[in-house]
Amino acid sequence: MEFPPGHVLYQQKAGWFGHPRFSPDGRMIAYENHPTVDTDEGSIEGVDLSGKRTVLSKGSLSLEGLAWSPDGKEVWFAGASHSGWADSIHAVTLAGKERIVSLLPSVRLHDIARDGRVLLSRESWRTQLMGLFPGDTHEHPYSWLDGTSANAISADGRAISFYEGGEVYYIEGDLLGYYRRTDGSAAVRLGTGTAAISPDGKWVLEFSRKGRKLVVHPIGPGEPKELPTPELVDFGHLVWSDDGQKIAYEAQTSQNDWNVYTQRVGSGSPILAKASGRNAFPILSPDGGMLAVREERGGISLYRMDGSQPVAVKGVLDNEYPIRFAKGGRSLLVAEPTGHQLVLTLVELASGRRELWKRLTTEARGTTRALIVVTPDLKYYAYQSPRYSSDLYIVDNLR
Numbered sequence: 001m002e003f004p005p006g007h008v009l010y011q012q013k014a015g016w017f018g019h020p021r022f023s024p025d026g027r028m029i030a031y032e033n034h035p036t037v038d039t040d041e042g043s044i045e046g047v048d049l050s051g052k053r054t055v056l057s058k059g060s061l062s063l064e065g066l067a068w069s070p071d072g073k074e075v076w077f078a079g080a081s082h083s084g085w086a087d088s089i090h091a092v093t094l095a096g097k098e099r100i101v102s103l104l105p106s107v108r109l110h111d112i113a114r115d116g117r118v119l120l121s122r123e124s125w126r127t128q129l130m131g132l133f134p135g136d137t138h139e140h141p142y143s144w145l146d147g148t149s150a151n152a153i154s155a156d157g158r159a160i161s162f163y164e165g166g167e168v169y170y171i172e173g174d175l176l177g178y179y180r181r182t183d184g185s186a187a188v189r190l191g192t193g194t195a196a197i198s199p200d201g202k203w204v205l206e207f208s209r210k211g212r213k214l215v216v217h218p219i220g221p222g223e224p225k226e227l228p229t230p231e232l233v234d235f236g237h238l239v240w241s242d243d244g245q246k247i248a249y250e251a252q253t254s255q256n257d258w259n260v261y262t263q264r265v266g267s268g269s270p271i272l273a274k275a276s277g278r279n280a281f282p283i284l285s286p287d288g289g290m291l292a293v294r295e296e297r298g299g300i301s302l303y304r305m306d307g308s309q310p311v312a313v314k315g316v317l318d319n320e321y322p323i324r325f326a327k328g329g330r331s332l333l334v335a336e337p338t339g340h341q342l343v344l345t346l347v348e349l350a351s352g353r354r355e356l357w358k359r360l361t362t363e364a365r366g367t368t369r370a371l372i373v374v375t376p377d378l379k380y381y382a383y384q385s386p387r388y389s390s391d392l393y394i395v396d397n398l399r
Contacts, residue, residue, distance in 0.1 A: 001047065003029065009051045013256035015042070019065050024072040028094075030056070032063045032077070036209075037278065038236075039169070040064060044077050044092060057098050061173075062086040064123070065109035070116060076101065078109040078120070084167055085123065089398065101398055108390070118395045124388070127166070130362075131382035133157050133182035142382065144178060144187045150382040151194060153373040154201035155242065157380030158182055159219075160373065161190075161197035161204055174209050179219060182380075190217070196238040196247075199376075205247060207235045214238075214249075216265060228269050232261075237281055242325075242376050246288035250277055260293060262305065273303050274310075283322045285329045286376070292322040292332055300334065302349070315352025320345070324374050333357065333378070335371045337364045342371060342383060363388060 001010050001017055009029070018032035018040075027048060034042035043058035044066060056075060064086040066077035074093055078086035089101040089109060110119040129148040132139050134157050142148075147166025153159070160182060163175040177195035180187040193208030197219075206215050214227040214235060229235075234252035241247070248262045251270070260277035261270040262284070273291050274280065283292040291303040293310075298318030301310040313332060320334040326346060336343040342360040347353070357378070362385040364371055372383035 001029065001031065003049065009049070010047045010053050014252060014258070018042075018063065021066060021068060023068050024070065030066055030068065030075045032066060034063070036234075038165075040086075044075060044079075046075070046094065054094070056094065056096055057090065057092045060086075064107065065120075067109055067112040067118075069112060070114050076109060076112060076118075078104075078107045085125075089118075089120070110392075116396075116398070118398050120393055120395060122391045122393070124390075125166075126387045128385045128387060129162065129382055130360075130385045131160070131182065131380075133380050133382075135183070142180075142182070144180070149370065149384045150373050151238070151370045152196040152198075152240070153375055153380065153382055154197055155199040155376055156201065157375045159197055159201045160382055161195045162187075162382075163194045177204075177206060179204055194238065196240060198240050198244050199242050200244055203244075205238050205240070207238065209234065227263060227265070229263075230269065232270065237279075237370070239282060239284060241284040241288035242286040243288065246284055248273065248282040248284045248291055250280060250282065260291070260303075262288070262291065271305070273305070281321050281370075283324055283332075285325045287329070290325075290329075292325070294321050300332070313347060313349065313352070315347045315354050321371060323372055324376070326376070326378055333374060337362075337371060339363060344372070362386070 002008050015035040020029050020031040028046050030046045032042050033045045041061045042063050044056045047053045060079040062080040062085050064078040074091040076091045079090050080086045085106045087105050088103045091101050092098040106123045108121045108123050112118050127147045129143045130139050131142045145164045147164050148162055150160050150162040152161045161179050163177050165175050168176050172192050174192040177190040177193050178187040195204040195206045197204050204217050212233050214229050215224050217224045231254050232251040236250045238249045252258050258278035260274040260280050260282050262273050263270045280293045289305050300313045300316045300322050303310045320336045323333040323335050326333050331346045331348050334345055342362050344357040346355045346357050374381040
């Protein structure tokens, strides 16, 4: 966090800051500190212009907006301490004394006027899963609960893995991973965390923040196998190579650095592929010998496992994400989320020539989660289709 621009007041290696607001006298900035990138749990903190940081309230499972009271003596925020989306308006003094102002379901706090009127909204967020699978003639919904996001599909399109990140997140304290056949069968709960199904549909790669381990589980009879991941404590964007021999992922070290790694499933330790990689969306080539990674400043680069210098992919736009290698590894499927459509384009690696593949209607935007999963032959796919709605209110007489 900087003020004025270029002058760092406070920084940390992981998580994100939300809704920074100056106090009425301009001497302090209140903000939400979310320790994990893809959740809204966290603490309410303040930092003065000398960089002195104070934790005002901690332990909220959902933080959705804050504002200063007109007299500057309290910070009001929308929070939840038990489960679900923020369900109450809280007020906390600079000394940390906290009280509940009002109980309101699915609330987000936007502002407080000088006369004390409060601007807030009632939020409804749902993530629907859409897909096209073997035997289908057109796309159709394939959701399970209220926040379904696919993160892998088998090579034949007959099975997917996904996770639920809606209301169950606040009940379990983590995402819930599932495996499901695409013939309409019921989903199979795999446990807390995320899980990525292998291309042959016989294994799932699982991670839970509670267990802090990468484990390969068979689908059906067999013994799970823990992969060695020394000094790595958190993981994201788990993917397989098409031959099922390698995996790639982002991981947080015990020093809070996020990097991109590859690893052989049968044996071996993680191999650093790219330092300082968070939300890089790593994608392995069919044989696992090359990695496509979204760069922090935009664009996509190719990282070869022989240690040579990365090469920028020609013909890729700065706001596009890598989805998968295609056409035997000669092309890269990339996605551009516009907020109204997901524009999918095949980019020929040798020439940079672009070929539009599909335009999907979805409100998905630049994100921390997988936008779409696609089979190697580009026949079948599944993608998230969020549905957001807000009702805005002005509320009088909150004290």
